[in-house]
Amino acid sequence: MISITAFSVDKVKDPFGILAGDRYEFRLDVDLPEDDELFVENGVYIRVIYKVDGEASGIVKYELYESINDRYVDAELEDEEEQLIDSFCKAHFSEAEE
Template structure:
């Protein structure tokens, strides 16, 4: 099972006022066990675009990123991993 070891979160500005609600970008540093298919010696981050609108909070998009090259990886998270990340984002939204 993956573990989140560090994170950062930023409120994204919409200079044109096109998007409704608020968008946050989370960057999560993961600790991945060596026997997991996501494992990389250089480390893995997850970049998450998270939406808050009318009391509904959800992941809009996420990308797995190789820490050394900063390139996206062609993997997807398992359902329970994605649910854990969504819960983490929900619990770590900046206080307004």
């Protein structure tokens, strides 16, 4: 199971008002056990686009990258890991700088 060790969040600007709701970009530094299939020796971070539209919110998309070189990791999170990320983003999107 993943453990979030650090994060940053920024509000995505939509100067033309094309998108409904607000979008937030998270960078989640995660710690993975060595026996996890997502484990990469140099570490992994997850880039998450999170949408908030009134009472509705959720992950639009996420991508995994190697921490040391920003190389894309072609893998998917398990359902419970994705739920953990969704809950984390829901709790922290309000910390984004405008």
